[in-house]
Amino acid sequence: MTASIIDDARFGPFHRKMFLLTAGGQFLDGYLLSIVGVVVLGMSEDLGISASDEGLIGAAALVGLFAGGLVFGRVTDRIGRQLLFTLHFVVIAAASIASMFVNDPTLLVILRFVxxxxxxxxxxxxxALLSEWLPRAQRGRVMGMLITAWFVGAATAYVVGYAFVTLIDSGAWRWALGSAAVPAVVFIIAGTGTPESPRWLISRGRVDEAREVLRRVYGEEATTPEAIESLQVDETAHGLGFAEVFRGGYLRRTAFVGLFWLLQIVPLFAIYTFGPTILNAFGMSSTNDSIIGSALISVLFVIGCLPALRLIDTLGRRLLIIWSFALMTIPLAILxxxxxxxxxxxxxCFCAYAFFSGGPNILEFIYPTExxxxxxxxxxxxxxxxxxxxxxxxxxxxxxIGLDLIGVGATMLIMAAITLLGFAICVALAPETRGRRLADASATSPVGATAESQAMGDRTGVSHDPSAVDR
Structure with missing residues (x-):
């Protein structure tokens, strides 16, 4: 089968713009989840909130992330990517500005949930939007780079929050919480005119609209009957709904994505959020030293993504995630x-864990879309x-709670066991999608000459069909 115009396109300015806009969402995610921790003390003093209220304010955004991912993933598949891509930045900007004026912790909890x-x-x-536009040769690396924007956003939040606390005596937390509106507005303006995914348009039978979008991005040569036909073959609707991701071949994939992401994030978020607390538990009594140590660990989370971005196309997705979980387990067990x-x-040990986590970090965005x-x-x-x-x-x-009740040693062993379970899940379920067209990688039934065993990959991570990469 001849590859579609999108799969074989050259990576150019349009793709870079789409990446930067998508990375903007991850930047804001890291920024907004981290900024609260920086200014929570001043916020508590001004509003007179209790420890329970602090917990609710901190947890509200995570609960909202759960609801937003679960609900709007399906909504996005039903009504399209482009409209919601702009609206979610608008909501973030509006809620961030509104956070500057709250005098009631309950209202702040609601805004953080939103x-x-x-x-x-x-x-x-x-x-979804970015992966459906990317050429197959760059898809893995570009999708994997999204996670670095999260860490940049988190680091920026600490810098901005520290600056506000240092420069403004009263109400610094209000300006810090509202500051997220600035990048959100920038992304709204930059994203004006973002085109809809032609893959999604064709899957909904809107071929003429897809043809016009392709013409705008790639020119007239992208609208030939052959080019449109190749996409139509890839994106012919199969009547898949929400329940289909829990049936047949897709159930295995859903289980894999959910489990590896869950088992990776439990220790990672705990270490990233409570780095100074953990280091203090290990005997690093100086607060400044524990903060510096946590900052070093944070840098290693970013650095670990860099070699992983090369290995996804040389070592492959499957072997990268298996070896990453194995190597992440060792330093936690030592601790x-x-x-x-x-x-x-x-x-x-913590730096080694952060470095080796680069593989699963970048694959969070690659595996679900492929x-x-x-x-x-x-x-x-x-x-x-x-x-x-x-x-x-x-x-x-x-x-x-674990540090208080069972001590740091037992807590680290539990984290090591969780990570080891992630290794076992990846050995059993991780597929290989390296070098494949998006339609082939996502198929559980033959697409062109690609069968289920080809789409899922064999246990060594090497394709049995040498032509699969060339379609």
Missing amino acids: IGVALGADYAIGS GLMPTAPVAVVIA LFPTEVRATAVGIGTAVSRIGAAIGTYLLP
Whole structure:
């Protein structure tokens, strides 16, 4: 089968713009989830809120992420990507501005929930739209780079929050919470005129609209009968609905995506959120030293993504995620077995864990978009997002309790066991999608000459069909 115009297109300015807009959502996710932790003390003093209220304000966005991913993934597959892609930035900007004027903690909880819903929707909307435009040669690397925007957003939140707290004596938290509206408005303006996914349009039978979108992006040569026919073959509707991701071949994929994302995020979010607390538990008594140590660990989370971005197309998706989980387990086990280890060993273990987590981090955005067809792609991403946020909530809630009740050694061993379970899940379920057309990778029945065993990959991660990469 001849590849479609999208699969074989050259990566150009349009694709870079789409990546930057999609990365904007991840930047805001990292920024908005982190900014609250920076200014929570001043907020508590001004509003007189209780510890329980603080917990609700912190958890509200995570609950919203769960709801937004679960609901708007399906909505995105039903009504399209482009409209919601713009609206979710509008909601984030409006809720951020409104947060500057609250005097009631309950209202702030509601606004944080709304922001979380918009962020959860962004995971489904942005990743589906971007993956459906990317050429296959760059799809893995570009999708994987999205996670780096999250860490950049989180780091920026700490810098901005610190600046507001330092420069403004009273009400710094209001300006910090409202500051997210600035990048949101920038992304609204930059995203004006963003085209709808032609894959989605064709899957809904709107061929003329898809033809016009392709003409705008690629020129007249993209609207030939042959080019349109190749996309129509790929995107012929199969009547797939929400329930289909829990049936047949897609059930296996849904289980894999949800489980690996969940088991990765439980220890990762706990370590990222409570880094200084954990380091203090290991005997790093100086607050400044524990903050510096946590900052170093945060940098390694970003650095670990860089070699992973190369390995997804050389080592492959399957082997990368298997080896990553295996290597992530080792430093956590060492920390669990050696709770009185020297500080240098503790820092080295956490840095190793952060570095090796690069593989699963980038595959959060690659696997869900490659394993499901256009009709349910955003739905699948939304489900993965929702499940992962359950893990985030579990990890952040239970970690301080675990440190208090069973100690840091036993807590680290539990984290190691969770990560080891992720390794077992990946060995059993992880497919190989390297180099395949989006239609082939997402098919559970033959597409062209691609069968289920080809789409899922064999247990070694190597395709049995040498022609699969060339279609």
